[in-house]
Amino acid sequence: MELYYIWLKCIKGLGPLSWHILLEEFGDPYEIYQNRMLLVPQGKATAHHLQLLKSGTEESMEKAKQIQEDCRKQGIHIIKYEDSEFAENIRENPEFPILFYAKxxxxxxxxxxxxxxxxxxxxxxxxxxxxxxxxxxxxxxxxxxxxxxxxxxxxxxxxxxxxxxxxxxxxxxxxxxxxxxxxxxxxxxxxxxxxxxxxxxxxxxxxxxxxxxxxxxxxxxxxxxxxxxxxxxxxxxxxxxxxxxxxxxxxxx
Known part of the structure; x- marks a missing residue:
């Protein structure tokens, strides 16, 4: 799951509010990645959001894999939105990112x-x-x-x-x-x-x-x-x- 959080965060044109909207409407990043070509606008998720998901996939995934490897080599821990470490008082804030890099x-x-x-x-x-x-x-x-x-x-x-x-x-x-x-x-x-x-x-x-x-x-x-x-x-x-x-x-x- 970690890789897919990084992938979502790497997509150009998306920011904290968009990440939160996509998670709210479509579930976790793995589900979003797997179904990205089939998703249709719903709720707060717009056609623009979905176009960014579809067009930026390959480049963003390669970047995400490199980031994940760099973190592994440098002993950097990734705190994801779904983790218990990502406490409620920050999970509920749509201005916050969906993951942190930590050491x-x-x-x-x-x-x-x-x-x-x-x-x-x-x-x-x-x-x-x-x-x-x-x-x-x-x-x-x-x-x-x-x-x-x-x-x-x-x-x-x-x-x-x-x-x-x-x-x-x-x-x-x-x-x-x-x-x-x-x-x-x-x-x-x-x-x-x-x-x-x-x-x-x-x-x-x-x-x-x-x-x-x-x-x-x-x-x-x-x-x-x-x-x-x-x-x-x-x-x-x-x-x-x-x-x-x-x-x-x-x-x-």
């Missing part, structure tokens, strides 16, 4: 954490606040969720690790990349004691447009979102907007 430990409560985000060039007070907040979350046994960026993100991840907590880094690139490069050791430490997750397959470099997409996942996984030292043009605004859409608690520090 590290997938704990039972990984989809219920505390997001800590903020400025990359934060003030000394912002740094202190990020560290203090992360330690408090560890003491309350909450996963600390952030995006591996400079500043608030890295201070939060590091504080969680140093105090024996569990931290999740949501990446805007494939798990085999590291951005920024100077966070290589931090990324390795998270893989050893926490969890790296990405909606992007291995081999995907960091791109500017990936990070707003990453931010919605940080918001979706966070029961509460702490916002620290935010600047006027900060990219954290997309995380805040997503958290507001999802009805999350937001605390400005």
């Amino acid at each position: 590290g430990t997938v704990k039972e409560n990984w989809t219920h954490g505390a997001g800590i985000i903020g400025a990359r060039r934060c003030s000394p007070e912002g740094k202190e606040c990020a560290i203090k907040t992360a330690i408090q979350m560890v003491e309350h046994h909450y996963p600390v969720i952030s995006g591996l960026a400079k500043g608030v993100d890295s201070y939060s991840h590091t504080a969680a690790i140093n105090h024996g907590g569990f931290t999740i880094a949501v990446l805007g690139f494939g798990i085999d990349y590291c951005y920024p490069p100077e966070h290589k050791k931090l990324k390795e430490a998270i893989a050893e004691t926490g969890l790296l997750i990405s909606e992007y397959p291995p081999g995907t470099p960091p791109e500017r447009y990936h990070f707003p997409q990453r931010n919605r996942i940080i918001a979706g996984l966070s029961d509460i979102l702490y916002v620290i030292d935010i600047g006027k043009s900060s990219g954290t605004k997309t995380t805040i907007q997503a958290a507001e859409r999802y009805g999350k608690t937001i605390c400005f520090q």
Whole structure:
């Protein structure tokens, strides 16, 4: 089944909402693949959806097989929509992908954490606040969720690790990349004691447009979102907007 989830996600022109519609209307990806030439529009599934399924099959399947092999070689775990690890609070969100690429430990409560985000060039007070907040979350046994960026993100991840907590880094690139490069050791430490997750397959470099997409996942996984030292043009605004859409608690520090 894993291969068919990757295949569906590889089809050009389809995105999260389309993936959810197709699964809702036609069942699991294997059934969609096997019956793709016979499917007719129904419910929210349009003729356009079905044309994309039919026209993109061969190329998408070859790409999916390569991704699956790359994941196997690199020890990357795939969390599928149907898996128990893909908890209800994210399965029901049509903005979320239908699979994640992961490395590290997938704990039972990984989809219920505390997001800590903020400025990359934060003030000394912002740094202190990020560290203090992360330690408090560890003491309350909450996963600390952030995006591996400079500043608030890295201070939060590091504080969680140093105090024996569990931290999740949501990446805007494939798990085999590291951005920024100077966070290589931090990324390795998270893989050893926490969890790296990405909606992007291995081999995907960091791109500017990936990070707003990453931010919605940080918001979706966070029961509460702490916002620290935010600047006027900060990219954290997309995380805040997503958290507001999802009805999350937001605390400005």
